[in-house]
Amino acid sequence: MDSVHDLGGMDNFGPIVREENEPVFHSEWEREVFSYTLALLGTGYFCVDEMRRYTEQIPPVQYLASSYYENWLAALLSILEEKKVVTPEELQKGKSLLSTGNTLPPLPKEGAEFITSNPLSALQELDKSPLFKIGDKVTTKVMHPIHHTRLPRYTRGKSGSVEKVHGAFLLPDRNAHGEAETPEYNYSVRFSAQELWGRDAPSTDCLFIDLFESYMEHA
Amino acid sequence: MAEHNHGEPLSDIQLRVKALEAVLTDKGLVDEATLDTLTDHYENRVGPHIGAQIVARAWTDPDFKKELLEDGSATIAKLGFAGLEGTHVEVKENTSHVHNIVVCTLCSCYPWSILGLPPTWYKSAPYRSRVVKDPRGVLEEFGVTLADDTEVRVWDSNADLRYLVLPQRPAGTDGMTADQLAGLVNRDSMIGSGLVSAPA
Numbered sequence: 061m062d063s064v065h066d067l068g069g070m071d072n073f074g075p076i077v078r079e080e081n082e083p084v085f086h087s088e089w090e091r092e093v094f095s096y097t098l099a100l101l102g103t104g105y106f107c108v109d110e111m112r113r114y115t116e117q118i119p120p121v122q123y124l125a126s127s128y129y130e131n132w133l134a135a136l137l138s139i140l141e142e143k144k145v146v147t148p149e150e151l152q153k154g155k156s157l158l159s160t161g162n163t164l165p166p167l168p169k170e171g172a173e174f175i176t177s178n179p180l181s182a183l184q185e186l187d188k189s190p191l192f193k194i195g196d197k198v199t200t201k202v203m204h205p206i207h208h209t210r211l212p213r214y215t216r217g218k219s220g221s222v223e224k225v226h227g228a229f230l231l232p233d234r235n236a237h238g239e240a241e242t243p244e245y246n247y248s249v250r251f252s253a254q255e256l257w258g259r260d261a262p263s264t265d266c267l268f269i270d271l272f273e274s275y276m277e278h279a
Numbered sequence: 280m281a282e283h284n285h286g287e288p289l290s291d292i293q294l295r296v297k298a299l300e301a302v303l304t305d306k307g308l309v310d311e312a313t314l315d316t317l318t319d320h321y322e323n324r325v326g327p328h329i330g331a332q333i334v335a336r337a338w339t340d341p342d343f344k345k346e347l348l349e350d351g352s353a354t355i356a357k358l359g360f361a362g363l364e365g366t367h368v369e370v371k372e373n374t375s376h377v378h379n380i381v382v383c384t385l386c387s388c389y390p391w392s393i394l395g396l397p398p399t400w401y402k403s404a405p406y407r408s409r410v411v412k413d414p415r416g417v418l419e420e421f422g423v424t425l426a427d428d429t430e431v432r433v434w435d436s437n438a439d440l441r442y443l444v445l446p447q448r449p450a451g452t453d454g455m456t457a458d459q460l461a462g463l464v465n466r467d468s469m470i471g472s473g474l475v476s477a478p479a
Contacts, residue, residue, distance in 0.1 A: 068384035068435065069412045073405040076420055082398050084322045089296040094321070094396075095314040096303065098363075112386055128387070128402045130292060137299065146302045154298045156305035175320050176362045176392075182439055183367065210437045212384050214411065226367070229439045246438055248369075253431075257412055265431040267411060270438035 061113070062204055062213065064120035069214040069257070090129040097136050102174045106139050109236035113208040114138045182235070184243035186228035190273070192247055196222045197279035200249075200271065208236035211275045219279050220251035223268060231272055245273045326395035329360055330443060331464035333393060335457040337370075338448045348372055351443065355393060364441060365392025371434065372445040373471070378425055380418065380471030381434045381442045382410045390441035394469060401470065411435060421472045434471075444469050449477035 067073075085091040101108060114135035115123075123131060140146045150157050192198060202217040203209075210232050228243040235241060249271045253261035289297065303309045333355065337344040347354045351370040355361055368390055371379040383389065384407045389397040400406055410417045414431045418424070425431065434442045446468035452460060455478075467473030 065385055067404055067408040070404075070408040073403075073408050076400050076403065076405045076409075076417065078398070078400045084396055085318075087293075089293050091318050091322075092296050092300060092314075095317040096299065096309075098317050099310070099313055100308075115386065124404060128399065133292065133295065133299075137295070140299075145308075146299070146306075150302045151295070151298045154301040156302055174363075175317065178361065178363050178366045180363060181366045210385065212435070212437060214384075215435075226440060232438070246440075248440070261412075262415070262427070262431070264428060265414065265433075267433040267435060269435040270440050272438070 061116050061206060061208055063116050064123050065116045066212050068212045093129045093133045093136065097132055101180060105143060105145060107235060108180060109208060109232040110139060110238070111135055113236035116208060182230040184228045184230060186243045186245065190225050190245040192222045192225070192273070192276065194222055194224060198222060198249060198276040199279045200276050205233065207233055209233045211271060214256060215251065215269055218251055218255050220249045220255065222247050223250045224248040226270060231274065246270050247273070249276070321396050325392060327466035327469065330393045330469045331461040333358070333443070334445055334464045334469065335461035337445055338460055339457045348445070360393050362392035364388070365390045367439050368393070368441045368443060370443045370445050371432065373447045375447070377430045377432060378471065379432045379434060379444045380410060380414055381436060381444060382407060383436050384411055385437050388436040388441060390443055393443060394466060398466070418472065421467065423474055444471040446475045449475050451477040
């Protein structure tokens with residue numbers, strides 16, 4: 061999805077504003093948005109990739125004008141409405157109208173265990189060999205899918221080398237859309253700064269990014 | 280939960296969160312104790328102090344450092360620090376010739392279980408947009424000037440791996456214990472946006 065969340069390489073966003081002794085949350089509502097989202101992720105109502113996809117679907121002007129947790133809330137409400145966990149009417153009235161019925165699993169009781177056991181890991185066993193090996197020269201595909209992807213625009217159509225084979229993870233491009241779970245090998249790929257940004261970039265510098273097998277071809 | 284609104288009318292966003300809370304509670308989907316456990320964990324239990332312990336141990340225990348760099352996930356899990364956004368971790372070592380810096384250009388991926396939740400600047404458009412294209416300029420903004428012949432390695436943690444930078448141990452810390460060293464290690468040095476300074 062070519063939206064404004066894909067920020068790598070864009071200009072004119074101004075200085076990086078840092079806050080001294082920044083609190084973890086700036087208000088009670090941020091704390092609530094965070095904990096509801098995490099708890100609902102823990103129930104399996106939706107997955108992290110879906111959360112990202114709905115965040116990316118926020119209109120660009122709204123995305124940039126909103127704070128981080130405002131965008132989380134917008135994404136969370138969209139998911140809950142789409143999955144009919146809550147309806148817009150219920151949100152307006154601030155109570156359950158029971159029209160949707162409650163056949164959903166409750167929030168996980170064991171919050172601490174959920175955090176430390178990490179049931180959200182997308183690591184998978186895959187019964188085939190990786191297509192690429194360490195040292196392989198690869199070129200990323202030029203693609204502009206309307207679906208969620210983890211291949212940022214600034215890395216498309218670029219040549220680099222495979223530095224590591226990480227193992228297989230669920231492909232976010234499908235997982236974000238509730239499609240059949242598709243494990244794919246993921247690789248650490250190194251690009252020179254000059255390959256990404258042109259000859260004015262320092263020849264010493266480079267960038268590493270973790271790319272799924274279907275994002276690449278042998279160079 | 281009480282809002283700290285000092286008698287001001289609730290903002291639009293506060294109202295929306297309140298409505299969501301009311302509906303989820305009404306449906307029996309909210310378990311207050313679970314929510315409290317989650318927020319307590321990220322506000323009070325995890326944070327950069329965990330990463331600092333790992334760094335200090337790596338500085339003082341060569342075998343541990345070797346393991347950590349070779350298999351960050353397993354080594355961190357053995358310490359009991361794996362968890363959400365911290366199960367698949369790689370550790371990248373800064374040296375006199377290499378400087379690593381971490382970003383997530385697409386959202387806000389960060390090693391929660393060892394650094395806590397990321398600061399706002401890490402999630403912000405200015406950082407995410409610029410650090411991949413001009414890491415040296417960003418580092419200057421953070422007060423870090425690198426030599427021209429230093430290799431800058433930017434890690435865009437866009438998928439399932441999370442990254443921790445192992446900063447360089449500052450000079451003048453030879454006699455210090457791991458606990459004392461951990462006290463010197465700040466969050467930015469483990470993102471790569473800063474360095475560790477010697478004690479004053």
